[in-house]
Amino acid sequence: MSGAADRExxxxxxxxxxxxxxxxxxxxxGHSLLKRKSEALTKRFREITRRIDEAxxxxxxxxxxxxxxxxxxxxxxxxxxxxxxxxxxxxxRFRIRAKQENVSGVLLPAFESYQxxxxxxxxxxxxxxxxxQVQRCRETYARAVEAxxxxxxxxxxxxxLDEVIKVVNRRVNAIEHVIIPRTENTIKYIxxxxxxxxxxxxxxLKKVAGKKQRDxxxxxxxxxxxxxxxxxxxxxxxxxxxASAADDVPADLLAAEEDEDVxx
Amino acid sequence: xxxxxxxxxxxxLAVIGDEDSVTGLLLAGIGHVTSPPDNQKNFLVVDNxxxxxxxxxxxxxxxxxxxxxGIVLINQHIADRIRYRxxxxxxxxxxxxxxxxxxxxxxxxxxxxxxxVRRLFxx
Numbered sequence: 001m002s003g004a005a006d007r008e009x010x011x012x013x014x015x016x017x018x019x020x021x022x023x024x025x026x027x028x029x030g031h032s033l034l035k036r037k038s039e040a041l042t043k044r045f046r047e048i049t050r051r052i053d054e055a056x057x058x059x060x061x062x063x064x065x066x067x068x069x070x071x072x073x074x075x076x077x078x079x080x081x082x083x084x085x086x087x088x089x090x091x092x093r094f095r096i097r098a099k100q101e102n103v104s105g106v107l108l109p110a111f112e113s114y115q116x117x118x119x120x121x122x123x124x125x126x127x128x129x130x131x132x133q134v135q136r137c138r139e140t141y142a143r144a145v146e147a148x149x150x151x152x153x154x155x156x157x158x159x160x161l162d163e164v165i166k167v168v169n170r171r172v173n174a175i176e177h178v179i180i181p182r183t184e185n186t187i188k189y190i191x192x193x194x195x196x197x198x199x200x201x202x203x204x205l206k207k208v209a210g211k212k213q214r215d216x217x218x219x220x221x222x223x224x225x226x227x228x229x230x231x232x233x234x235x236x237x238x239x240x241x242x243a244s245a246a247d248d249v250p251a252d253l254l255a256a257e258e259d260e261d262v263x264x
Numbered sequence: 265x266x267x268x269x270x271x272x273x274x275x276x277l278a279v280i281g282d283e284d285s286v287t288g289l290l291l292a293g294i295g296h297v298t299s300p301p302d303n304q305k306n307f308l309v310v311d312n313x314x315x316x317x318x319x320x321x322x323x324x325x326x327x328x329x330x331x332x333x334g335i336v337l338i339n340q341h342i343a344d345r346i347r348y349r350x351x352x353x354x355x356x357x358x359x360x361x362x363x364x365x366x367x368x369x370x371x372x373x374x375x376x377x378x379x380x381v382r383r384l385f386x387x
Contacts, residue, residue, distance in 0.1 A: 067365075070284055086287070089295025089307070091297070094292055097275060134291070138292060141289060142292045145277070148361060156359045159354065163356075
């Protein structure tokens, strides 16, 4: 996976090196932030799962008590009231309201139960007999439903958190195992390319310098040769001159008197 | 992520259960019948004669079609009859909650959410 080929398609320039370095830094910051977020969510998640476990067990007990009180009602009323109740249900007295809670950027909804005042669909239930039992049963069931609503909000939070944690963990892993190595590879690639260019440049400069040196040396040699030639020529001339002079000199020296008189 | 915007107007509970459970929960006051033309109830009484397709239709109605239900309560033994539907239901809203019934004691092993809880704890 983290082979040399796994890098981004960029030109190896100093500018893209700067961009890649900024990107790596950003990825590392993001990684640590996301990791912390994931940890906070997981902590919350574990708490919720534990509470769900408890609440589910509690629900079992509460529902048992509620069923018992319903059995009492059936016994007291002396017949099945189910049909009557199903027919007389019109408007919900027991309702729920959703509110939100913010856990590190994740909105968790929580249900809250409330009872609306003043509508009673079952005013006539148990009017003949068993009214007290009916009343008690209603209270028991209301408590049971409250427990159920609490459990339901825990469960909703559980489902949402589960999803969010998965997403966050996926991101954390993607940054850790894909983006960061790839960016590092790219930086390495750019660096090696730049080094290569540097070496090439250095070699080229050396070549140029060598060539220049050679050229100057050649020029120097030429110049020197020319100078020498000139010098030699001059010397030659001088020699010739001096040679001719040498022929003259003794004569000159000796035959000085023999010179013709200079006539002004 | 489940759409978090549409929970605002969810204010009712719905029940799919045997007669006793439904009666009790209605006594607590969760029963609601929408105003006349449709007359939709938010509860379904299931007995031995009720078809699985009817349960499924009600579950579908409560979970997807109606937008005013926040929590669906379903008896565990009835949930078992449409288990594949419950297990594949993963939305956050409305919440599906399995409840015990009088004749069928609660079995945490069957609950779709509790199973996930247990799996996460590695049990």
